[in-house]
Every structure is written in structure tokens, then in C-alpha cells.
Amino acid sequence: MKNGGGNRKTRSDKKVDVKPTMSINLKNQLYSFAYLCDEPVKDCAEKLCIDGATSKVIIDDICKWFRRNYIYHNTVAIGDSERQKLKIHIQGESDKVTIRFKQKDYDLLCELAHALDVTPTTTSGILIKTTLTNVEFMQQYAHEHLMHLSDKQKRDIDVFLNKLWGLKK
Amino acid sequence: MINAIGMAVVSTYLLVAVSSATKKNDSSIFALVGNLVKFGITKVDLSIQNYIEEKDEEMMELVTQVKKDPTRKKVKSIEEESNKYEIFM
Numbered sequence: 001m002k003n004g005g006g007n008r009k010t011r012s013d014k015k016v017d018v019k020p021t022m023s024i025n026l027k028n029q030l031y032s033f034a035y036l037c038d039e040p041v042k043d044c045a046e047k048l049c050i051d052g053a054t055s056k057v058i059i060d061d062i063c064k065w066f067r068r069n070y071i072y073h074n075t076v077a078i079g080d081s082e083r084q085k086l087k088i089h090i091q092g093e094s095d096k097v098t099i100r101f102k103q104k105d106y107d108l109l110c111e112l113a114h115a116l117d118v119t120p121t122t123t124s125g126i127l128i129k130t131t132l133t134n135v136e137f138m139q140q141y142a143h144e145h146l147m148h149l150s151d152k153q154k155r156d157i158d159v160f161l162n163k164l165w166g167l168k169k
Numbered sequence: 170m171i172n173a174i175g176m177a178v179v180s181t182y183l184l185v186a187v188s189s190a191t192k193k194n195d196s197s198i199f200a201l202v203g204n205l206v207k208f209g210i211t212k213v214d215l216s217i218q219n220y221i222e223e224k225d226e227e228m229m230e231l232v233t234q235v236k237k238d239p240t241r242k243k244v245k246s247i248e249e250e251s252n253k254y255e256i257f258m
Contacts (some may be wrong), residue, residue, distance in 0.1 A: 086255065125258055
């Protein structure tokens with residue numbers, strides 16, 4: 001649909017592109033996980049970030065880096081401006097992953113980024129790293145999003161995650 | 170250690186009980202026995218105290234040894250503390 005001056009109207013539900021940089025290793029882990037979940041990487045990464053940003057398990061894990069307060073689900077995670085700023089290290093080669101957030105979810109990501117005192121892009125990378133490596137969160141995530149999968153797919157995801165966490169099974 | 174504490178408690182109780190009898194300064198057999206018991210208990214009490222002190226010293230030596238020995242306890246460096254504020258992605 002064209003506007004008077006030839007400019008396109010912007011969609012009211014337009015998504016925001018976020019392209020976090022991460023190591024090739026982490027990117028491969030995310031791609032493998034998305035493939036096993038039978039979902040596009042964009043959707044899988046989006047779910048991980050949004051669920052992670054409102055998950056008690058993840059917030060408890062990363063609140064040690066908070067420099068400002070963060071409010072989620074009627075809970076306040078206290079930040080301390082005296083803390084050092086979080087440093088991001090990327091091991092080996094790095095690459096970008098494209099994630100598209102709804103405006104509402106992007107705002108939530110921005111709030112978390114504000115608490116961590118880093119950019120929303122970096123925050124999404126941190127969330128992907130912490131969610132994939134957190135056993136308790138992944139159990140909750142599986143119960144919420146992966147129960148529709150077949151037994152074989154569930155078993156494959158289980159094997160993949162156990163390998164990722166260094167657990168033998 | 171628990172036995173030593175138990176014995177110390179019992180001996181203190183006996184000491185208090187017998188001292189109340191000996192305070193009367195009578196030369197009865199009870200007073201004599203009381204004095205003997207009092208003497209014995211004082212000796213036992215002293216030996217227990219010495220034992221406890223010895224054990225305390227041994228424990229203190231062990232603690233200082235652990236602090237000095239780098240293989241037993243690693244000293245937390247300042248650098249390690251600062252590493253808390255970083256993430257490897």
C-alpha cells in the first residue's frame with residue numbers, strides 16, 4: 001500500500017532486527033538446537049531470548065552482572081552501579097545470528113540491556129548463551145515448547161543437550 | 170572431645186556438691202571423704218584442661234599449616250575476583 005508521497009506505510013507490528021555476534025561454536029549449537037526442535041533459527045532464538053529475559057532461573061544466574069534494577073513478573077532484581085561492567089569475550093571465530101523481535105519483546109530486551117549496562121544486541125547474545133547452557137531453564141523450556149515433538153525428536157534433543165552440558169547418558 | 174567435656178561437667182558438679190559439705194569445717198568422715206574427692210576432682214579437672222589446651226594447640230597448628238601450604242588451599246587472587254564480570258560466548 002502506497003502513501004501519498006510514494007512512501008510505504010510501516011506495519012504496526014513491524015519486527016526489530018537484532019544481530020548478536022557470537023562464537024562459531026555457540027552459533028552451531030543454536031543452529032543444531034533449532035534444527036532438532038524443527039523450527040527456524042530466528043523463531044527458536046527469539047523464544048530463548050524472551051523466555052530467558054523473564055525466567056527466574058536465568059535472571060538469578062545473570063543478576064550478578066546487573067548495574068541497574070530490573071523488573072520482571074512483579075519481581076525486582078537489584079542492580080549495583082558500583083559493579084564492574086560486564087566484559088564479553090568471543091572465543092575463536094565469530095559470526096552473527098539474525099533474530100527478529102516484536103516491538104514489545106524488543107522493549108523488554110532493552111530493559112534487560114539497561115540493567116546489564118550493555119546493548120540490546122549483546123544482551124540477546126548473553127541470553128542465548130545462558131539459556132542454552134542452563135539445565136534447569138532448558139527443562140522448563142522443553143516442557144513449555146517441545147512437548148508436541150515425537151519421541152525420537154525429544155530423545156535427539158536430550159542427547160544433544162546432555163552432550164552440550166558435558167553430561168553422560 | 171565430647172567425653173572430655175562431659176567429664177568436665179560432671180566433675181564441676183561434684184566439686185560444687187562436695188565443697189558445700191566441706192565448708193562446714195567439721196572433722197567427720199564425710200568431710201575427709203569430701204576433701205579427698207575434692208582433691209581428686211581438682212586433679213582430673215586440671216588434666217582435662219591440659220588435654221583440651223593440647224588439642225587446641227594441635228588444631229591451631231593444623232589451621233596455620235593449611236593456610237601456609239599452597240597445595241592445600243589456593244589463595245584467591247584479585248584477578249580471579251574480577252573475572253566474575255565477564256562472559257565467554
